[in-house]
Amino acid sequence: MAINKWLKKSTIWLLTIIIGIGVFYFSYQLFKPRNENKMSAQVIAIKSGTSLNEITNDLYEESIIRSPLFFELYLRIRGLTTEIKAGHYRLTSKMSMLDIIDKLIKGKTAFYEFTVPEGMTVKEIATKLSNYGFNSKDFLKIVKKKKLKWLPERSKVNYNLEGFLFPATYYLSYDSFEKDVVKKMLEEFKERINPLQMEVKKSDYNLYQIITIASLIQAEAKLEEEMNLISSVIYNRLKRGMKLQLDATVQYALDKHKSKLFYSDLEVDSPYNTYKNYGLPPGPINNPGIKAIKAALNPAKTDYLYYVATEDGKHKFTKTYKAHLRVQKELKDK
Structure with missing residues (x-):
């Protein structure tokens, strides 16, 4: 009887260990990147008020995470369900689940890298911006009519801001509007021209x-x-x-x-x-x-x-x- 009892306990312990190892291995696999060999990069838009279920399903459908159920369960266990920030995120299938969560919690949103070469006209800038999804007509309306306090009134000019959109590389958030781009470029101009004021x-x-x-x-x-x-x-x-x-x-x-x-x-x-x-x-x-x-x-x-x-x-x-x-x-x- 003692031997049977010991065998029964040993079997239970062995099964527990095997199940534990299985659960650990399965969980470990779910923490790993969706695809370590082939990168699939996506810009994921998370709007304010989007449910956790919608977010996890989007991440799964875009080949970013392995399991929407495990992703959501982990966030709920950690009490992070309300910590995800709205915005646009550049995520890849080579990122681990924890790296993805870290980005979403810290609000590390994606940016456009937008370069304006020296000598570009405002019309050329507008055309280039349209390739990034901006409205070129709205952009041209702003640069045509916008007046600046630090510049004298002019007449007969095609665009009021021609000459003052400084050529440089800009990092624009995916939430940017045409007016935000103009503001950035004017600020860059003022910063660059300031040392030359004398x-x-x-x-x-x-x-x-x-x-x-x-x-x-x-x-x-x-x-x-x-x-x-x-x-x-x-x-x-x-x-x-x-x-x-x-x-x-x-x-x-x-x-x-x-x-x-x-x-x-x-x-x-x-x-x-x-x-x-x-x-x-x-x-x-x-x-x-x-x-x-x-x-x-x-x-x-x-x-x-x-x-x-x-x-x-x-x-x-x-x-x-x-x-x-x-x-x-x-x-x-x-």
């Missing part, structure tokens, strides 16, 4: 004019080392009361990029056309980077009045129209 005050031109000149430099210069030289040409022509005659302003006036301008294009009726109008255009023709802005504040000291582009992207600078024509002929005859 130089702006010393200049004969105000901030709006400086940014306009910088946009011309940005559009005309292919090489950074030539920015100060092109800046000097612009200032020299302005001082002499000459028309700037810059192709980039015609391109902006045409509202489309042409690989080659014709003489008929130079006749386009627009205040931005510096072949027909004296002085600076009414506003910037793109959004210049900090190097172009610095070149606008620090033109090289030259007597250059002309330049012509060469095939390698460089420019030949000359002081007289006669020399300018000679260089054009030399380049054409090559």
Whole structure:
């Protein structure tokens, strides 16, 4: 009887251990990533008021978690059912269940990485934003009409904010609206321009004019080392009361990029056309980077009045129209 009793107890203990190991192994498997070998990345939107059951089912259907039942049970046992933050989350099938929960509890929401290259126009920025789901028309309405206290009133400009949406890489939350993007870009501009305020005050031109000149430099210069030289040409022509005659302003006036301008294009009726109008255009023709802005504040000291582009992207600078024509002929005859 004693042996039978011992065998019975041993069997129960053995079964308990086996079941315990089985439960532990099964639970361990559920904690593991859904797929460690093949990553499936998804941006999951969790709206305010979404039920825990809806969240877990969405995560399962998007191949992020192994078991919605176990996921929900774990959260309930830990008392975390009300701790999940609303927002957009970038989650992958290679993340463990605990990593996923940590993200959702801490509100580590997903971001767009949105890069604006130097020299982009507001219309080009709007087109790029539309690829991320933003409404390009709403964006253009804002940049067209929005006024800034720290800028003088302007007339005849295509867009009030052209020139002041600073080119940089931005991290935008999936909950962002067009106005949020504009706000970020304006804040970046103010932060970048702030260290240059003393130089702006010393200049004969105000901030709006400086940014306009910088946009011309940005559009005309292919090489950074030539920015100060092109800046000097612009200032020299302005001082002499000459028309700037810059192709980039015609391109902006045409509202489309042409690989080659014709003489008929130079006749386009627009205040931005510096072949027909004296002085600076009414506003910037793109959004210049900090190097172009610095070149606008620090033109090289030259007597250059002309330049012509060469095939390698460089420019030949000359002081007289006669020399300018000679260089054009030399380049054409090559």
